[in-house]
Amino acid sequence: xxxxxxxxxxxxxxxxxxxxxxxxxxxxxxxxxxxxxxxxxxxxxxxxxxxxxxxxxxxxxxxxxxxxxxxxxxxxxxxxxxxxxxxxxxxxxxxxxxxxxxxxxxxxxxxxxxxxxxxxxxxxxxxxxxxxxxxxxxxxxxxxxxxxxxxxxxxxxxxxxxxxxxxxxxxxxxxxxxxxxxxxxxxxxxxxxxxxxxxxxxxxxxxxxxxxxxxxxxxxxxxxxxxxxxxxxxxxxxxxxxxx
Amino acid sequence: xxxxxxxxxxxxxxxxxxxxxxxxxxxxxxxxxxxxxxxxxxxxxxxxxxxxxxxxxxxxxxxxxxxxxxxxxxxxxxxxxxxxxxxxxxxxxxxxxxxxxxxxxxxxxxxxx
Numbered sequence: 001x002x003x004x005x006x007x008x009x010x011x012x013x014x015x016x017x018x019x020x021x022x023x024x025x026x027x028x029x030x031x032x033x034x035x036x037x038x039x040x041x042x043x044x045x046x047x048x049x050x051x052x053x054x055x056x057x058x059x060x061x062x063x064x065x066x067x068x069x070x071x072x073x074x075x076x077x078x079x080x081x082x083x084x085x086x087x088x089x090x091x092x093x094x095x096x097x098x099x100x101x102x103x104x105x106x107x108x109x110x111x112x113x114x115x116x117x118x119x120x121x122x123x124x125x126x127x128x129x130x131x132x133x134x135x136x137x138x139x140x141x142x143x144x145x146x147x148x149x150x151x152x153x154x155x156x157x158x159x160x161x162x163x164x165x166x167x168x169x170x171x172x173x174x175x176x177x178x179x180x181x182x183x184x185x186x187x188x189x190x191x192x193x194x195x196x197x198x199x200x201x202x203x204x205x206x207x208x209x210x211x212x213x214x215x216x217x218x219x220x221x222x223x224x225x226x227x228x229x230x231x232x233x234x235x236x237x238x239x240x241x242x243x244x
Numbered sequence: 245x246x247x248x249x250x251x252x253x254x255x256x257x258x259x260x261x262x263x264x265x266x267x268x269x270x271x272x273x274x275x276x277x278x279x280x281x282x283x284x285x286x287x288x289x290x291x292x293x294x295x296x297x298x299x300x301x302x303x304x305x306x307x308x309x310x311x312x313x314x315x316x317x318x319x320x321x322x323x324x325x326x327x328x329x330x331x332x333x334x335x336x337x338x339x340x341x342x343x344x345x346x347x348x349x350x351x352x353x354x355x356x357x
Contacts, residue, residue, distance in 0.1 A: 041348065062351045065344050075345040082349065176341060 012076035015093035112195030117158030121198035147188035253292035
């Protein structure tokens, strides 16, 4: 294996059954950033996703059972932590996240520990169903109020995460389903700086979303307030003098 | 409480404890996990033979019939035990996730062989 050098960046991509879209995404990332490592967490694909990903030049880690989105992301972050990457770019394998914006995220990570690629900041592009959009508005408002930073897109899975926050997620807890406002509040409570840049998001070209259906939307609406509440009740690691 | 109910409770509690012991014998249930159920079965057994404590509690909480006291305490017991079971499931899920992620990280080296 190639030794990881200082200033290294890992592009972590959780994927399940994305054989039709993952190839071009990885190729685009590698064309734009040849020095970045692409790490695909294959979360129980039954199609050729791992093969396609490996052929496109990614490192592929395969989960033995379904980890779920958050579980797969955390596995990727644990990998990045173990191999001492300085920065993680988290992005989807389905083509919704445009690799052109990775550069913007990297640039913003210069003075932020976690940078969100927001689909509501400037670069308008993408329509979200009403209920979900309403939920996003509310939780973004809460997250902004609590963190004191202007956050418009809490549920974006297009992020740049610096090693200090990677360590927080890798050694501590990370939501198993869908990290959202709760996670950002947790990060901010540890004194890390959360930032945001506008990105363009495309509608998915093929395959099926890992989050879909009315059940998922309802779960989101009920789970998130509770999750935010308990996040506020928890004691950050530094104050407890243990953990990461 | 009339005799029929007491005999029924006696028989049911004995069968229940026997079933729990059978489960432990066949390794379907761990010894430590069986304790709470054996205690519950024994409590029903004792109360069907010796009704006095039940009547005492019934008067104390102002219930009309000892059976109501039994139902009420049984319900409370079940609610708490299912909540406790759910915490066990959460803990196990967390452990399974942790293990699966370790296996995931090891999968890269394996593919290289």
